Every structure is written in structure tokens, then in C-alpha cells.
Amino acid sequence: MTLATFGGSPALSHPIVYRWPKVTEESERLVLNQLHSGQLSIYDRSGVVAQFEEAFRQYHDARFALITSSGTAALHSAYYAVGLGPGDEVLCPTYTFFATAMPLFQLGALPVLVDCRTDGTFDAALAEDLITERTRAIVVTHMWGLPCDMNQITQLCAKYNIVLIEDCSHAHGATWGSQPVGTFGEAAAWSLQTQKIIAAGEGGILVTNSREVYDKAQLLGHFNKRAIQEMDRFNPYYRYAATGLGLKYRAHPLGIAFALGQLPMLRQWIACKQEAASRITSIMSALPGVIPLNMSDKNRTSAYYALVFRVDQEQSGVSRDLLVDAIHAEGFHDIDIPKATSPLHGLTAFTDPISPVFQYDRPSLRAPSYPLADRIAANSFKVSVPCEGVDDEDENRFISALGVVVGKIAFEWSTLGGRGL
Ligand SMILES: *Cc1c(COP(=O)(O)O)cnc(C)c1O
Secondary structure (H helix, E strand, C coil), rough: CCHHHCCCCCCCCEEECCCCCCCCCCHHHHHHHHHCCCCCCCCCCCCCHHHHHHHHHHHCCCCEEEEECCHHHHHHHHHHHCCCCCCEEEEECCCCCCHHCCCCHHHHEEEEEEEECCCCCHHHHHHHCCCCCCCEEEEEEEECCCCCCCHHHHHHHHHHEEEEECCCCCCCCEEECCCCCCCCCCCCECCCCCCCCCCCCCCEEEEEEHHHHHHHHHHHHHCHHHHHCCEEEEECHHHHCCCCCCCCCCCHHHHHHHCCCCCCCCCCHHHHHHHHHHHHHHCHHHHHHHHCCCCEECCCECCCCCCEEECCHHHCCHCCCCHHHHHHHCCCEEEEEECCCHHHHHHHHHHHHCCCCCCCCCCCCCCCHHHHHHHHHEEEEEEEECCCCCCCHHHHHHHHHHHHHHHHHHHCHHHHHCCCC
16 A cells, blocks of 8 residues: 555545535525626615625624625725724734735734734734734734634733724634624624635625724725715715725625525534534544644634644654645645745735835834744645535545545555654
């Protein structure tokens, strides 16, 4: 049973990829309905836009929801709407996708990067050390679906009177305690991009309990009919509702119809992912030094956008890259090294920040180093977590294929250079 990476035949005769997004029957029906209605632009809060916003708002027991053209647009709208502007500092995870922070530059605000905890979540204690007189907000990302410690983070925000924004783009349906993520701060944003747990193809959504935040967000990206219909007439900005402020962040109704058909599945998907994640973790435990990073625990339920494993080379004797190559070679292609989500402190936008509206005189990088984010980036890989439950053929094929591949590699572990067996 020579490993395929050394020229043997692959363990899987049919290579495994994970297909996403799910095309539910309801999605298909809603997309066709929308198409045949001829309504390919929704100007106000009506139709599938209103239905999705209403369902999403209720899911989060929040007062307002606003669909946008992307998660990036939802974040930009949130940052503008909570009042961030030139020179304001925002504490921001370095271990996130860069879109969490990038819209801040549009406003002249400056992201100040914070290292993560060993599980990849935001470290409020490290953030506290970086607070200055200019710190106005904290943005946290529930990375790969695992909720950050919201007790610590909300306490920190209260102590310094700073605004909290949550980037929930990986974490649709995740909960901290019994409370869904996206309900702890002033505003929250979700991406509905095609890879995300609820997928419109392209799209995003903002949720808030603040009328002021909702109205300002509409002003930024939803001029004319929607802003005129929805904004509070007594808001001093209402007189700008017809023109907005120069951006258009409306989403495509076909995408929203597609996402609307997935939303009723969310609770069930999250529940099934808990079971699937334990099965995957127990399969991986056959490989010494391959450690799960971001499991649900008694305080929090991960949405498992992905399950991340760290390869501790001291313990394993095998490098992350060699192991990932070996798994791919056996025909299991859903193991991925997340390159697009490399830590922000290595990217030019943060080593040398610029804004179209402000000249920065302070750096984004204030900590001497970001060892935990670096360690995760250098040593981890991720795997998708299926969501359809034990009765589903695709899901079982996916997990049993992983079992076959990992079983073969574990058996041949020493040929790969591994220790510990
Ligand atoms: C996907 C994503 C975004 C951006 O969303 P888009 O819809 O692609 O604009 C922002 N933050 C995180 C953490 C993401 O994963």
C-alpha cells in the first residue's frame, strides 16, 4: 500500500470534493419564481429581499436587517453607520479574511491588529493593551464558525465605552451560550458569498437593534425608494434619502431568492455539523500531532464553516504541507491550506496603510509580533464539515472517504517520516 504521494495508487478511485452551495428544492423553486416574475431588481424593501431580511432578523431576534450586495458592503455600511471616520482606531483581528478590515480604509479609520488565541478567536486581553485615546471600536470575526469569547469582549467594550461590530461571515447560526452571534454589538455583518453557509452567490446582510445604524446604513448604499420608504422621517439625514451618499449596495434578487431557500435549513445544518465534526475529528486522531483547533465546547456552538487542524511537527514528525499533499494524492481534495486568509499583518495594506480620504500618521501594526496567528497560518489546514446528517449519501461518502485515506496514511505513517506510531 505505497502512499500515492510516493507513486502508489490512490486510495480513492473517485476523487472527493465537497460541493457547495447546496441547491435545495426550495431554492430552485424560489429562483425560478423570481425569474419568471420578471423582477430582477428590487428597489424598496419588498419581495424576496423583505422576506429574507424578515426571516434573518427574526432568527436573531433583532430589530433591523439590511441586505447588501456583499459582506464587504455590509461591513462598510456598519462601520459608516456606527460613526467611524478619519483617524478613528478600530481593534481588529490579524487572523481573519482581509475584507473584515479593508472597508475601514474607505472611511479613513485605521485597523489596529490584534493577535488571536490558540483556537483562532479574538483575544480581548491582547486588545486591551492596544487601546489608545483614539480607539473607537472593536471588530471581531468568529473565524471558521467558532464564536469568540463574547463575555470578555463585551466587558472590554463596556469598560472603555467602545463600539462592537461582529463579522459573522463564517458563522451563520453559531451561538455563544444560547445567543446567536451577531447580536452582541452595535451591528453585525454576514457575507452571503457563494462559499458561505447561507449563500446567495454574492450578497451580504447587516443586522442591528439601532434605528440610527439601520438608517445610516440605508443612506450609504440604498438610495431613493428604499431609503425614502424605510428611513425615519425625523432623522436629520432623511433629506439625503433620495440621492444617498454615492454608493449602491443593493443585491441581486435571484441570489437572494436562492439564499432564502436555504435559510429554513440553518438550524438543522448546524446541528448535523456538530455530529459530522466529531466524526472527522475522531478519524483524524489516528494521525499523531494533528490537533483540532476550533471545536464547539460547552460555552459555544460552532457553525463549522470549516474544521481546522494544526500539525504539531514536533509531535508528528511530518510537515503540514507534506501531509496535505499526501491526502490530496490519495484522492481526497477537500483538505485546504487557506491562503486567502493569511494573517493581515503580512499584507501591504496593513504594513503600509493608505486611505483615499485620510493620511495616516500611525501604524496598523502596534504589537511586536503576532505569534499565534503566524503559528496557525504556518501549520494548519481545513476541511469542510458536511451538514446533511447521517442519512445523507453524499455526507457519508465524504466522511468515509476521509476515513479510508487517513487510515491508509496512518498505517504508512512512518514512511511519511512520522513519529509516534
Ligand atoms: C467572505 C468574508 C467577507 C467578505 O464577504 P464578501 O461577501 O465576499 O464581500 C468578510 N469577512 C469574512 C471573515 C469573510 O469570510
